[in-house]
Amino acid sequence: MKRDTAVFDLINQEEKRQREGIELIASENFASKQVMEAAGSVLTNKYAEGLPGKRYYGGCEVVDEIETLAIERAKELFGATWANVQPHSGAQANAAVFLACLKAGDPILGFDLSHGGHLTHGSPVNFSGKLYDPHFYGVEEETGVIDYDKVEAKALEVKPKLLISGASAYSRDWDYERLRDIADQVGAILLADVSHPSGLIARGLLKDPLDHCHIVTTTTHKTLRGPRGGLILMREDFENPFGIKTMKGELRKMSSLLDGGVFPGTQGGPLEHIIAAKAVAFGEALSDEYMTYILQVKKNAQVLAEEFVKLDYNLISGGTDNHLMLIDLRNKDITGKVAEETLGKVDITINKNMVPFDTRSPFVTSGMRIGTAAITTRGLKEEDMLKIVSFIDSALRSHDNEAKLQEIKSEVNEWMVGFPLY
Numbered sequence: 001m002k003r004d005t006a007v008f009d010l011i012n013q014e015e016k017r018q019r020e021g022i023e024l025i026a027s028e029n030f031a032s033k034q035v036m037e038a039a040g041s042v043l044t045n046k047y048a049e050g051l052p053g054k055r056y057y058g059g060c061e062v063v064d065e066i067e068t069l070a071i072e073r074a075k076e077l078f079g080a081t082w083a084n085v086q087p088h089s090g091a092q093a094n095a096a097v098f099l100a101c102l103k104a105g106d107p108i109l110g111f112d113l114s115h116g117g118h119l120t121h122g123s124p125v126n127f128s129g130k131l132y133d134p135h136f137y138g139v140e141e142e143t144g145v146i147d148y149d150k151v152e153a154k155a156l157e158v159k160p161k162l163l164i165s166g167a168s169a170y171s172r173d174w175d176y177e178r179l180r181d182i183a184d185q186v187g188a189i190l191l192a193d194v195s196h197p198s199g200l201i202a203r204g205l206l207k208d209p210l211d212h213c214h215i216v217t218t219t220t221h222k223t224l225r226g227p228r229g230g231l232i233l234m235r236e237d238f239e240n241p242f243g244i245k246t247m248k249g250e251l252r253k254m255s256s257l258l259d260g261g262v263f264p265g266t267q268g269g270p271l272e273h274i275i276a277a278k279a280v281a282f283g284e285a286l287s288d289e290y291m292t293y294i295l296q297v298k299k300n301a302q303v304l305a306e307e308f309v310k311l312d313y314n315l316i317s318g319g320t321d322n323h324l325m326l327i328d329l330r331n332k333d334i335t336g337k338v339a340e341e342t343l344g345k346v347d348i349t350i351n352k353n354m355v356p357f358d359t360r361s362p363f364v365t366s367g368m369r370i371g372t373a374a375i376t377t378r379g380l381k382e383e384d385m386l387k388i389v390s391f392i393d394s395a396l397r398s399h400d401n402e403a404k405l406q407e408i409k410s411e412v413n414e415w416m417v418g419f420p421l422y
């Protein structure tokens with residue numbers, strides 16, 4: 001077959017973009033060479049509907065071993081007793097949980113998207129908001145943090161069947177113990193979607209959701225630094241509260257409902273090449289090198305946040321406990337959209353983001369979200385955070401000065417040569 005230069009030339013352009021720029025999108029990272037090697041392997045050719053040892057296809061002996069390895073490593077990494085490594089993405093992991101735990105129309109309670117939550121936690125444009133009855137809690141305008149008394153009051157009012165914690169843009173740790181108490185009061189299942197901070201959680205740098213939550217979901221490609229994908233975990237299996245029985249008339253365990261929620265509930269054949277890449281990434285995340293890395297992610301975020309505050313940037317909640325921060329740009333007289341475009345011109349990638357109680361639309365926004373997972377993989381340390389804040393501040397102050405932006409871009413590109421990508 002002739003080499004498809006149309007596609008590969010574009011891939012080379014993307015590689016150059018990633019190499020030359022400063023990647024600050026909080027949900028991104030750079031997977032290792034061996035993670036990408038597994039993801040690009042012959043395993044992409046294999047169908048394997050079902051689970052290891054219980055497949056609907058022949059020839060699954062090898063992929064059974066690979067998937068089992070991924071499951072065992074995921075369990076070891078998070079201190080879980082059960083894992084499903086098949087979800088194609090974080091959204092798919094959540095879809096499987098919803099299907100296993102809810103009936104259409106059931107009330108759910110999640111963190112408001114406009115305060116930093118995720119689409120799959122009840123947004124009206126997502127399956128979670130269309131098929132179920134969504135309700136939300138948020139942060140306090142004054143403090144930028146969640147008031148758990150208000151979550152409790154809301155839960156008592158709406159009696160959700162599923163209480164969801166987790167966010168895409170919340171820089172503080174979660175009180176899972178309090179949430180479990182709230183869930184128990186109303187008979188809800190408690191789900192923690194730790195897609196963003198799962199790498200920090202795995203290595204003990206944040207509270208452990210599995211101590212209190214019935215079910216935990218995560219993506220595998222953010223702080224966890226694996227291939228794009230999803231994962232579902234439980235520390236303790238439990239009998240399903242809906243009375244669903246097996247063919248033999250026994251109550252089905254939650255693990256069985258969750259497995260069924262993934263396949264055949266919401267997915268077809270698992271992506272065994274991605275599952276192999278997840279196994280590699282989980283192995284890496286168990287290593288000493290990853291521990292050093294994830295500690296650095298947190299240190300870098302602390303220093304970055306402090307530097308922004310020194311330059312009078314308004315961080316929602318005043319700082320960060322994890323790898324990300326949400327910055328309210330209203331006192332800087334610039335929208336999130338202009339900030340994203342301006343920083344794009346100097347090869348610094350961030351994303352515009354709504355801030356709590358934002359009056360602008362999601363296409364404009366008043367804020368930006370920044371994370372340190374990817375730049376830490378490039379090898380940047382605390383002292384480098386000062387330089388990043390200075391680049392960002394100069395660029396935003398010169399957003400209408402193309403010559404100055406060009407100058408900053410050259411400096412950024414030159415500087416990043418010192419931090420090889422692969």
Ligand code: PLP
Pocket residue numbers: 027088089090091092117118120166167168193194195196219229230
């Ligand atoms: N849940 C949370 C909290 C997320 O931040 C994300 C992704 O940004 C997802 C779920 C969805 O993950 P994916 O993009 O892999 O579907």
